[in-house]
Amino acid sequence: MADKIYTVLFLCTGNSARSILAESLLNREGAGRFRALSAGSHPKGAIDPQVLALLTQTGFPTSGLRSKSWDEFAAPHGPALDFVITVCDSAAGEVCPVWPGQPVTAHWSLPDPAAFVGPVAEKNAFLGEVMRTLQARLSLFLALPIPALDRLSLQSRLDAIGAVREGEPPA
DSSP states (O other): OOOOOEEEEEEESSOSSHHHHHHHHHHHHTTTTEEEEEEESSOOSSOOHHHHHHHHHTTOOOTTOOOOBTHHHHSTTSOOOSEEEEOSHHHHTSOOOOOTTOOEEEEOOOOOGGGOOSOHHHHHHHHHHHHHHHHHHHHHHHHSOGGGSOHHHHHHHHHHHTTOOTTOOOO
């Protein structure tokens, strides 16, 4: 019997930076165990070019990435979701649709690289910090013994992971 592949939807308001990063990172790092998707409540319709450049430079997949609405995943014919993780405070505060599959939800607040104002080099450094924080959180997420955890324990662990910053151990 094949192992279950968990479907994870990362949400952000614009779906142009943080959620796109999370989708690409988890699709590579969780290959074979996870299928990552991303969407926005008010998608910008385009991915931040510096996000695509960073992913390309660091060897993460960009094929198939696009800015899209969360409506694609809330529809009755949408994929059954195991996890829905918001990565921006705006999306976390919105009333979300009812998701197929009764997923476990969590909020992993991250600063918005798309809203960064400043020189390109500074934005790239900022974007790198956001990416490293996501990598740290996803590493912890990938290490979870998901089948062995009940829903409440899984929820608690996901919430704790959301508090982790780059280079910090989990609380």
